[in-house]
Amino acid sequence: MREASNRHPIEERLGYEFRDHDLLDTALTHRSFSAKRGARNNEKLEFLGDAVLELVVSDLLMKHSPQHHEGELSKLRASLVNARILAEKAAALGLGELLKLGKGEEKSGGRGKESILAAAFEALVGAIYLDRGFIAARRVLARQFATDIRSRRPSAVDDCKTRLQEITQKLFKTTPTYTLVMETGPDHAKHFVSQISVGNRTFGRGEGRSKKSAEQAAAMEALEALRVEAQAVVPRRANVSETGGRAGDDSAGSPRTASSSGTRGQR
Numbered sequence: 208m209r210e211a212s213n214r215h216p217i218e219e220r221l222g223y224e225f226r227d228h229d230l231l232d233t234a235l236t237h238r239s240f241s242a243k244r245g246a247r248n249n250e251k252l253e254f255l256g257d258a259v260l261e262l263v264v265s266d267l268l269m270k271h272s273p274q275h276h277e278g279e280l281s282k283l284r285a286s287l288v289n290a291r292i293l294a295e296k297a298a299a300l301g302l303g304e305l306l307k308l309g310k311g312e313e314k315s316g317g318r319g320k321e322s323i324l325a326a327a328f329e330a331l332v333g334a335i336y337l338d339r340g341f342i343a344a345r346r347v348l349a350r351q352f353a354t355d356i357r358s359r360r361p362s363a364v365d366d367c368k369t370r371l372q373e374i375t376q377k378l379f380k381t382t383p384t385y386t387l388v389m390e391t392g393p394d395h396a397k398h399f400v401s402q403i404s405v406g407n408r409t410f411g412r413g414e415g416r417s418k419k420s421a422e423q424a425a426a427m428e429a430l431e432a433l434r435v436e437a438q439a440v441v442p443r444r445a446n447v448s449e450t451g452g453r454a455g456d457d458s459a460g461s462p463r464t465a466s467s468s469g470t471r472g473q474r
Contacts, residue, residue: 220300234334239309249330256333263348290325290414297324367426385422401425
């Protein structure tokens, strides 16, 4: 075992020591770093890490929640193994600052891009798997996802597209439109970006390894945008009631009035 001073920062943060540091170096090398044909980058490790992640998280979920059926477990896994969550894990580990990027990606803020961070996390998992095998990868991922797995419940992991459609139909009398705005990467590691709009208004974008996951991520962002808007509007209406106007009107606090006020606020 090497002295702590000689360890790579990511080894300290992961609690894992690589035998083969070339694997770690490759995992942290984005394809933009070198345009030379055949130059080493993390795309293949990303492909492998994606498969290892699916298997490990599936295994952890089955061990933790044996009472759930296949559909519930699939929803739970999808809520954990997606670009947004993996990018968050990568950011928490400080992967962005350790990546080798090309000048173009560096200038465009590549160290903070969700797609690049998520891919780097997957590549890191692939590197650990090749370095010491499945048990080692499972041990590292069990630590990384321990809190997430304990806190997730199937009832809280709904289909975001379905929920958003129900809400927009109720509020705006129309349904969301999803547009594929970007498709990149080789066939074995495609990356999709989907944009969501309701009427003439754009609510945001989502990224994923498939069109479906990108749309789900976009729907999740739209749901969050609607929630934030509703929270911003409803308190202002409540304050008007408390500070002036009709403070003496008992109906202001009734469930019916609060409900209709909240609906107007969301519109």
